[in-house]
Amino acid sequence: MVVENKPLRRINFSSRSQGAIQKSKSDRKKIISEKRQAAHAKREAIKTNLEAKNKKRDELLKLAQDANPEDEDKLKNDIAQLEKDIQSEQMEIDEADKEIDEADKADKDIDIEMLDEKPDDDDGEPGDAGPSDSNGNPLQTTESNNLENKFQTGNRQNQHQQGDANVADALAEAFQKGLVLDDTVCKYKQADTTLRQTQAILGYKQGTGNGRVAIVAETDVPGHQIYRIRRDVIVSSDKVDIIQTRRAGTGVLGKGSRGNTKWTSDDIEDLVGIAIEVPPGYEGNPENLVLPIRLSEAQKEEIKAKGERLPKQADVQLIIQWKLPKSVKGISENYFYSFESRAGCHSIYGTAKKANQVLYDLAKTAEQKYRDNGGLYSVEEALPELDALAWTPIGSRQASEEPGSGKNDKEKEEETKKQEEKEKQDEENKRREEEKKKQEEKKKNYELYFRSKEGIDLNAEFTVEQKTKFEDEYNKLPAST
Numbered sequence: 163m164v165v166e167n168k169p170l171r172r173i174n175f176s177s178r179s180q181g182a183i184q185k186s187k188s189d190r191k192k193i194i195s196e197k198r199q200a201a202h203a204k205r206e207a208i209k210t211n212l213e214a215k216n217k218k219r220d221e222l223l224k225l226a227q228d229a230n231p232e233d234e235d236k237l238k239n240d241i242a243q244l245e246k247d248i249q250s251e252q253m254e255i256d257e258a259d260k261e262i263d264e265a266d267k268a269d270k271d272i273d274i275e276m277l278d279e280k281p282d283d284d285d286g287e288p289g290d291a292g293p294s295d296s297n298g299n300p301l302q303t304t305e306s307n308n309l310e311n312k313f314q315t316g317n318r319q320n321q322h323q324q325g326d327a328n329v330a331d332a333l334a335e336a337f338q339k340g341l342v343l344d345d346t347v348c349k350y351k352q353a354d355t356t357l358r359q360t361q362a363i364l365g366y367k368q369g370t371g372n373g374r375v376a377i378v379a380e381t382d383v384p385g386h387q388i389y390r391i392r393r394d395v396i397v398s399s400d401k402v403d404i405i406q407t408r409r410a411g412t413g414v415l416g417k418g419s420r421g422n423t424k425w426t427s428d429d430i431e432d433l434v435g436i437a438i439e440v441p442p443g444y445e446g447n448p449e450n451l452v453l454p455i456r457l458s459e460a461q462k463e464e465i466k467a468k469g470e471r472l473p474k475q476a477d478v479q480l481i482i483q484w485k486l487p488k489s490v491k492g493i494s495e496n497y498f499y500s501f502e503s504r505a506g507c508h509s510i511y512g513t514a515k516k517a518n519q520v521l522y523d524l525a526k527t528a529e530q531k532y533r534d535n536g537g538l539y540s541v542e543e544a545l546p547e548l549d550a551l552a553w554t555p556i557g558s559r560q561a562s563e564e565p566g567s568g569k570n571d572k573e574k575e576e577e578t579k580k581q582e583e584k585e586k587q588d589e590e591n592k593r594r595e596e597e598k599k600k601q602e603e604k605k606k607n608y609e610l611y612f613r614s615k616e617g618i619d620l621n622a623e624f625t626v627e628q629k630t631k632f633e634d635e636y637n638k639l640p641a642s643t
Contacts, residue, residue: 187272188328194272195332195344198265202342205258212251219244266345357395358382358539364481365402365501369393377404377437377479377501383537388448388528389437390542391477404479406490407499410506425484427511434481434499436525442542449525451476454504454518469581478521480507608636 219241226237329346336343357363360382369375374397378390409425440448455475457465465472479501487496502510507517533540612632613620624632 187275191269191272191328192331194265194269195328195346198262198269198344199336199341201258201261201265202344205255205262206342208251208254208258212248212255215244215248215251219248269346363395363397363401364389365404365407366397367404367501373397375477376401377481379435380537380539382539383532383535386528386531386535386537387435388532388537388540389435389479389481391437391439391479393439394442402490402493404501406493407488407497407501408503408506409482409484409488409500410502410509425510429485430482430510431485431498432483433520433524434483435528436521437479437481437501438525439477440541444541447529448540449522449529452478452522452525454514469577469584475504478504478525480521480524605636608639612636 222237222241222244226234226241229237332344332346335341336347357378360380362379362381364377364379366374366376376392376395376397378392378395380388380390411424413424436452438448438451440451444451455473457473462472480503482500482502484498484500487494487498488500489495490497504517504521507521508514511517511520529540609632610620612618612635616628616631618624618628
């Protein structure tokens with residue numbers, strides 16, 4: 163009996179059958195995105211109102227403390243109404259957060275569905291031998307795999323293109339209409355570009371030329387934090403201005419005998435740490451930068467004579483927790499911390515010598531423990547483009563560098579040029595001085611000859627006539643004489 167070879171049915175790899183489904187899901191994602199944006203906008207608007215009402219409530223609370231009984235009752239009623247409004251708006255914020263979470267979940271579910279979908283295989287019957295060529299002959303394994311890979315690649319490209327189109331539409335609409343960008347758009351926090359996850363900005367002070375200077379905590383070693391002063395960090399406006407926290411030279415809060423007393427070391431509860439400005443690429447131990455630089459006037463003049471800059475003292479800030487709080491404008495009515503400079507520490511500890519010893523001992527202890535426990539970031543890696551920030555402090559007991567190191571090529575070239583010009587000028591001055599001495603010696607010798615010729619005593623002064631005659635004869639002498 164002749165067995166008829168029945169051609170094997172080919173699998174249809176076309177993704178056109180998925181078009182309607184893909185469009186439907188894309189439309190659903192767009193609706194979800196719009197809902198999410200609306201919820202974000204609603205939440206931000208409510209948060210703005212809530213902040214204003216919280217501020218108003220705090221102001222009324224302060225007024226109520228000193229108000230007369232009649233005004234106090236009215237203020238209390240106003241405060242009660244504000245409390246109700248605040249509670250209501252907080253509930254609205256919670257509801258908006260819930261809507262955002264639900265939208266995120268629905269969006270992710272659609273993404274999972276789109277990724278898990280398989281191409282339509284025409285419901286192949288049992289016994290199908292896979293894809294075949296135009297004559298019905300089964301394709302070889304390699305050919306089959308290539309065709310399958312080609313389809314899968316095309317399908318992924320379609321998905322990426324569809325996803326990119328959705329994000330592109332969302333971006334265009336958000337910037338055109340001023341909408342809040344949702345989570346489908348990748349965004350970065352400013353601090354993410356300059357800080358690690360183990361770092362946090364505690365405060366700042368205003369710098370000169372480099373904007374705000376940050377006080378940064380490094381917490382990669384649990385229980386052994388270190389602190390750095392950084393000029394290459396973006397600082398937002400909501401951070402603490404450390405100048406506002408300082409207590410050195412100011413009066414202690416309180417009444418009676420404490421009213422006019424300055425803050426001293428007796429008022430300190432604990433030393434939190436010491437922030438040190440460590441230039442990128444510094445090769446010594448950071449605690450050595452805390453040591454004060456002492457140069458005599460002669461040493462300073464010697465450095466200047468070489469055309470080099472005087473060494474710069476590394477900035478340090480002692481972080482203190484006090485026994486009593488202090489009101490810090492814009493931060494807290496009961497602020498227990500302060501960031502004190504070297505000079506401020508001299509005032510707090512009574513003498514510069516004692517303050518310097520405290521600063522160094524604390525820095526040595528903290529930095530040594532940090533290193534001993536595996537700390538990796540005593541010094542940040544030097545970046546060529548940050549040469550302007552990477553000044554080199556001089557005067558540490560270890561790993562001191564020569565003055566002028568850390569300068570960029572242009573600065574070095576300019577200083578070399580200045581040094582060469584200075585050396586050239588020095589040579590010229592030296593030549594002129596020697597010529598002057600030579601002329602003086604020549605004139606002195608001719609004077610001896612003139613006195614001998616005219617019979618004038620060596621110790622006698624010239625008369626007017628003798629002096630005139632001497633000058634005339636001397637000026638007529640040839641230069642080579």
